[in-house]
Amino acid sequence: MGLWESFDRYAEEYDVWYEKYKLAYESELLALKTFLAENPEKLKALEIGAGTGRFASALGVGLGLEPARAMAILAKQRRLEVMLGVSEFLPFKREKLDLVLIVTTLAFFKNPNQALRGALRVLKPGGQILAGILDRDSPQGHCLESGTKKGRFSSKAHFFSTAELSTYLLEVGFENLEVCQTLFRQPEKIESIEFPEEEHGKGRFVVLSAKKPVQVQKTCSSTENLFNNMKIKN
Numbered sequence: 001m002g003l004w005e006s007f008d009r010y011a012e013e014y015d016v017w018y019e020k021y022k023l024a025y026e027s028e029l030l031a032l033k034t035f036l037a038e039n040p041e042k043l044k045a046l047e048i049g050a051g052t053g054r055f056a057s058a059l060g061v062g063l064g065l066e067p068a069r070a071m072a073i074l075a076k077q078r079r080l081e082v083m084l085g086v087s088e089f090l091p092f093k094r095e096k097l098d099l100v101l102i103v104t105t106l107a108f109f110k111n112p113n114q115a116l117r118g119a120l121r122v123l124k125p126g127g128q129i130l131a132g133i134l135d136r137d138s139p140q141g142h143c144l145e146s147g148t149k150k151g152r153f154s155s156k157a158h159f160f161s162t163a164e165l166s167t168y169l170l171e172v173g174f175e176n177l178e179v180c181q182t183l184f185r186q187p188e189k190i191e192s193i194e195f196p197e198e199e200h201g202k203g204r205f206v207v208l209s210a211k212k213p214v215q216v217q218k219t220c221s222s223t224e225n226l227f228n229n230m231k232i233k234n
Contacts (some may be wrong), residue, residue, distance in 0.1 A: 006184045007071050008070045009070070011074055014051070014052065015074055021038055024183060028132060028182065028183070029059070029140045030194075030195065030196060031182040031207045032103070032132055033136040034207060040099065043098035044097050045099035046099070046103065047102070048102045048119070049070050049102060050116065051068075052075050052078070053082070054078075055073045055101065056101065056134075061099070063080070065085050065086075079198065087102075087110075087118070088118065094122065095125065096124070098128070099128070100123060104133065107157040107159045112160075116172045117203075120173050120212055123212040125215045126211060126213075128210070129208070129209070132205060132207050133160050134161075134201060136159040136161045136164075137162065137163070162179060166179070169208065173211060174210035174213075175213050176210065179206060179207070181197055181198060181199065181200045182195070183204040
C-alpha cells in the first residue's frame, strides 16, 4: 500500500482518533497556540498535510494542502478550503503566505528538506512556520520507530527528533527558533488537558516555531552618500 493510500482508505478511522483521545488533541492545540499570533484567521495561512482539517479549522487557518482525497473531503466539511497536492510542490508564488502550519505530517513527507525549503519560499519575510511533531527522542517517542511497521498509518513514517528538525529548519534558512512540549503521558492515560512546557525531552508532542528572515532593504553606505553628494570640480 502506497504512502498516502492508508489515509485515503481509512480517513474516517483516522479522524475518530481525535474524538477518542480528545484531551490529547486539545493538549496539542494548546501547545500550538503557544506560538500562534492573535487572530490567525486574518493571516494568509496554509496547513500542509491538512488531513481531515482538525488542526487548521481549530486554529483559524483557512487553507489546506492534502494529497489524500478522502481526507480532503472531511476537511472541506470543516469549512477548510483544500487543494489536492503534495508538500514538495506548493502551488503558491514566492512570498505569498504569513503562516505555514505542519502538524505530525512531516514524518510522511517524501522529501522533508524540499518541503521546508518550499515553505520558506512561499512565506513572506518575517512569516512563520509552525510545526508539531511526535518527538522520536522523547521517553514515549522511543516506541514510535519500533512500532511503525505495525501501525496502519505509520508503517512508512520516519519520525523526527526535535534536534533533527531544528537542524533542518536552521539549515534551510529559518531563524528565531522556539520550542515547547506536551503529552507527558500516553493519550489513553491523560485525565485533563496538559499545559505545554518550555524546551523538549519529556513530552511526546513538540511544537517548533521559526521565522523567515526579514529582508533588509539595501541602503547606501555613508561613503556612497558622501560620494553622491560631492560636487565635481574642474
